[in-house]
Amino acid sequence: MGNYFGGELPGSVANLSTQLRILTLGSNLMHGSIPNDIGNLVNLTSLGLEGNYLGGRVPDGIGKLQKLQGLHLNVNKFSGRIPSSLGNLTSLTKLFMEENMFQGSIPPSLGNCQKLLVLNLSSNRLTGKIPKELIGLSSLSISLSMSNNSLIGSLPSEVGKLVSLGELDVSRNKLTGQIPEALGSCTSLERLHLEGNEFEGTIPLSLMNLRGLEEMDISHNNLSGQIPYFLGKFRVLKELDLSHNNFEGELPKEGIFSNASGILILGNEKLCGGIPQLRLPVCSIKKPHSSRGLRGLKVIIPIACSLPFIIALSYYIAACSMAKRSRGKSVTSRPHEDWKSGFSYSELVQATNGFSADNLIGSGSFGSVYKGVIPSNGATVAIKVFNLQQQGASKSFIDECKALRTIRHRNLLKIVTACSSIDNQGNDFKSLVMEFMENGSLDLWLHRGDNEQPEGKRLSIIQRLNIAIDVASALDYLHNHCEMCIVHCDLKPSNVLLDEDMVAHVGDFGLARFLVEAANNPTTPTPNQTVSVGLKGSIGYIPPEYGMGSQVSILGDVYSYGILLVEMFTGKGPTDDMFKDGLSIHQFTAMALPDHVNDVVEPSLLLETDDEDDDSDKDDAYGNKIQERPTARYKDPGPDKAKRLEECLNSVIQIGISCSAISPGERMLMNVVVNKMNAIRDSYLNLRTGGRRRR
Incomplete structure (x- = not known):
């Protein structure tokens, strides 16, 4: 093998x-x-x-x-x-x-x-209906997956016999009808994926029995009605995707609904309420019918009397606001209705201390990024200022705005607003105001010098696995779950940002390209859907077929991810001085498999371990909200654990090699990568805890 x-x-x-x-x-x-x-x-x-x-x-x-x-x-x-x-x-x-x-x-x-x-x-x-004999096979207790086929018909009610099943995935088929009530009998389910079908009707109340769910994805269907409040009672639910359905009414605020990064609701135009971070419209309050007309009059009369004053005050405030914006010469572009109020050029100047070099935190493809503190509320943000003198920068600004109109994912860098204005010299000024990432870029963590990166601040194995899964999840979303397939085109460590909890966010969509999806299958883009553009990306991460004139495709992003994954675990970048005379990072690591992986991975990873009495529950078993440890522990893990650790690292490197294969047809798709990386992380967590953790 x-x-x-x-x-x-x-x-x-x-x-x-x-x-x-x-x-x-x-x-x-x-x-x-x-x-x-x-x-x-x-x-x-x-x-x-x-x-x-x-x-x-x-x-x-x-x-x-x-x-x-x-x-x-x-x-x-x-x-x-x-x-x-x-x-x-x-x-x-x-x-x-x-x-x-x-x-x-x-x-x-x-x-x-x-x-x-x-x-x-x-x-x-595969085509045809799901056999009742199979969907009712009660012995299934680990996983049943039939995703990414062309299965038709309903999900048979016999699914209720799968009382011991941990994962059910029938996503991206052509299933119709309602979600069966019998699904509520599958009380051991931890992962439920029904997305990308044609299910209709409401979410069955029987699903309130699925209290062990960690993931639930019912996006891209024709479901309707209100979102049931019992979903907010699921204590272990970490991911809930309800996007692109026809849900309506008030969104709950408890449990998973209180975590804006754990829920996706895009494409449900009739939803209202929810937590402020989701920026849904306020729910209209229905006027209650009262038999006590006098009490109603006591409320109506004072409001009616004060109405002229309220209107006048509103006009005054609006006039002052318009005048202020006019003085700042700012026209704020808001390509997404959920974005916050825009900032004027003068506010951004004040926030960055005049775009001071002391506030410069990085340079992207078409501009510079500054750390800023918004004067009005003290919020810390990152401000990307586009260099409009560089060819293509203005188009890059437009492309990023287009991308941000339709996408929202916990592992994509969130944009607060965009600003299109005039600077103090009368030149065009364009910028994006983004959430500030406390821990900077992945590139800084991987390639700091020894003096800059104390041993206690090196990335642990679990952090690297979590970051790799985050990046893969972001690409899977761009490739497979957007209304139009998006190719990032410039994935590299400097475009992966880490927040205060070390959660990774993929940013810089300046080179992003949109792929028009096939009309007969809007949720599953094929790997060869392409648009014709020139050579795009960064040296070392550009797939070889781009250099030979091939068109941009999602498999190009897969190649870049493979290089990034290998870089994360070897500590060597693709442009390292050792890679010359025809030797690439792909060849260097491929030659080490399967028996010499220890020779190419970063040496500190082979000695990393935790004390036996460490509280393993601090490491989140699904997300990567693992906090940075104050010190790293290094000691000999023992022969048995060392062997299993080597197997874990071997599996990671194998995925990196597969993704960065020279032939595009040999590369994994990102949804497969996500599943495999999750399995590797689960195996590693079991290694650390001696099997005490139950997934």
Whole structure:
């Protein structure tokens, strides 16, 4: 496994000893097809062929392997129908078939696999309805994923039999009808993903039983009605995406609804109320019917008498405000209705002490960024001032404004407002006012000199994993969850900003490009959707195909992410002096896999550990709200933990290498990256806590 074996899978594999119990050939470069006589290996309990280039049909003979417990066919190029003979594998506990090209319907015979714990059929070309026999398979307790297919029909009510299931993902299909009431019986669910379908109706009240939910995504459907208040009672819910539906009425304020970074509501035009940070309109108050007319008159008469005074006062305040704005020569662009009031040029000058060099905190693609303190309320912000003398800067300003009109995500840098005005010399002035990121850029944390970065302030492994997941989540949102697919085009450590809790926010959309999505599938952009632009990005992070004239695509962002991920864990940038004479950071790390990963990762990561009595609950198991430790602990972790730590780092580097593959077609999509990185982090947390943490 993971040896880079190439060539065709030999048919003689089927002639190996019938006593063979485990055959694992995963993560290699093998092609060809599974031999028709694979059923000869009747004592096989585990067959691992994942992560190769195998294709063709899966032979029916595979159903003869009735002792098989684990079948891994994922991440290949298998096509044709899923053989119904898989239903004969009654000992099967794990079945992974995701990221292939399987077609046709899901065979109902899979319901015969009464011991199945996890099933993944995602990212194929499956059609037809979800079989009731499968969705009601009560043995499923870890995960059932059928996302990114073209499944139709309703979600069968038999889903209520999945009482032990931890994750249900049927996102990005063509499912219709209502969310079944029976789903409320799945009381062990931690992750529920129904997004990107055509579900309608209201959120069933029965879902109030799903108190263990950590993630719930029902975005991009046709759901309506009010958002139920019981969702605010879910204590462990960390992510709730309700965006792009038809919800209406007052948004609750408790629980998850009190955390603006944990909830997405964009695209629900009839919502009101909620916490102030969400900037929804105030809910209108219905006038109560009263039988006591006299009491009503006592209220109405004073209001009517004071109305002329209120109107006059309003006109006076408005006139003063307009005059003040006129004196400041400021015209504030507000491309998103949720943005705060704009700032004048003079206010920004005062906030930055005249754009003093002491307040300069960085330079972007088309301008400089200053730290500022707004005089009126004392808020600390970052102000990006565009250098309009540079070609393309004005268009960059427009592009960023367009991007910010439609996107909002916890891991994207939030823009407060935009300012388009005239400076004191009469020149055009354009700027974006952004939230200030207390901990600066990822680049500063990765590449500070030893004198600037004391040992206690190095990024820990868990912080690096969390940041990597944050960045991947941001790209997944841009690529797969926006109304129009967005390609960032300039992902690099200096464009990843860290807030006071070390949560990562991707910024600088000056080079962002929009991809018009296919009309027949608005929620799932394909990797080859492109627009024609020139070479864009930063040296070292630009995918090689851009240099050969290829068009911009989301796979270009994937390449940049792969380079960034490898950089985060090796501590070496792609333009490091050691990378010359044809040696790249991709080649340097790829050559170290799988047995020499310790030779290329940052040495301090191999010695990092926590005291056994450390309160592990301080490390958030999903988000990355982990606080910076005052000191880092370094000691020999012991041979067993060292081996498992090496496996964790190996997995991370493998993802980086896969994402930065030379051929775009070999790169992972960002939704796959997010899932894999989350699994690696969960495994690492279990390593640290000795398995005490339950996910």
